[in-house]
Amino acid sequence: MQFLRPLTFLLFILLAGCSKPSDKIIVATAANVQYVMKEIQAEFEKGSTDSIHIVVASSGKLTSQIREGAPFDVFVSADTRYPEEIFKNGGAEEKPKVYASGTLILWSKNISENELTLAMLADEKIRKIAIPNPETAPYGRAAIEALKAANVFEKVKSKLVYGESIAQTAQYITSGSVEAGFNALSIVLAPETKQKGNYTIISDSLHHPIQQAALLLKHTNTSPKKSISEKFYNFLYSEKAKAIFRKYGYR
Template identity: 40%
Template structure:
């Protein structure tokens, strides 16, 4: 009996060591609008890929693009603007085709006001002195915010009130902390309970700006990574797509919500 138990324990130990030996780690660069959705997706992915590690770093798509052109060690890149991974692929820095994964939306959101009763025109109110948007120079959501404001003939009227976040999550933080009374942020952040509990949001009409078509690639350095390929495939799975829908993303082929 003791010998059998010993054999069993040794077998379990060897099995565990084998799993550790075959475990992989990948580092994912992801647009900040994916923060809540990607965290959930990684959690569900890891539940069926025990031992493997997926580290996600969130930030500005434009800055990630620049960093990867300079050799930053990322294995996958999820961009809020599909143009960035297309540029990397064109320059030979991708190990996969560029895959669209969602279309994002922008909203007005406030931690202190009922944004659901606002429109873009409300931003001209003299009581609103600080409006947060992501930096249009490198953040796709900021660029679309600027486009929407210009399309509405509001940019010149409210430009002096603008404060710029490094990325869309940083922009939402400005509003959360009171450094801005209202912000133009990602719908995917506004529907998260942490933000939605503080008030509603106003969905900005998508005809006011170019589509926020988003896409990802497996980076060149992960060319031989089985884990990178499994994670890329998982993004198209039913559970992952359900999470994306939950956070307000429009999936490829679906109709855009008006």
């Protein structure tokens, strides 16, 4: 795997708040997992000198950065496709493993929970619908599948407003700049957004399962980060981490 240019690599180190590259491992985290990861980070670092730095973006954007040589140590994706791609291209020595399955929701700042349905999105009072970019965000792909399965996509495709990630889509929804939008259950269950609007769960029979996988990247083979990276990667599959994932609606 290539390394970034020195200036870019230095930027990553500064972002991580490190005096040396070995101080922390860098965990590339899909936007839908960001609130969960804060709690997992706190649990992992409790009573330990090991620490991590979290970089949040869409899975597709993080994958592009990994291809370009970003010095990430662990990749926590919102799907299995991107980690599999990285593994097949030699970016990791072990296959990715699924850590949880996510849940797609339809969310609105002002529309009541009882009114929120896929069919109502075709109503003329709904002018804009936020959706994570399906090119880079797995929840966006699931939303498109659900709209098509419900025979609504052709009626609403001109209303779709694409966010770069789950996080940006959430901003569109909570600010009221769109009437409704698709997001992850984990986002609306987070303390920061729990009281901001209403939501309904989209049946997983309308889209492919949103299985989410993590990957221990080959970059981390450089000592002394390897042992900490492996420790954190294994922690993602521990009972303590599973309990946190369940708290945020993951299966």
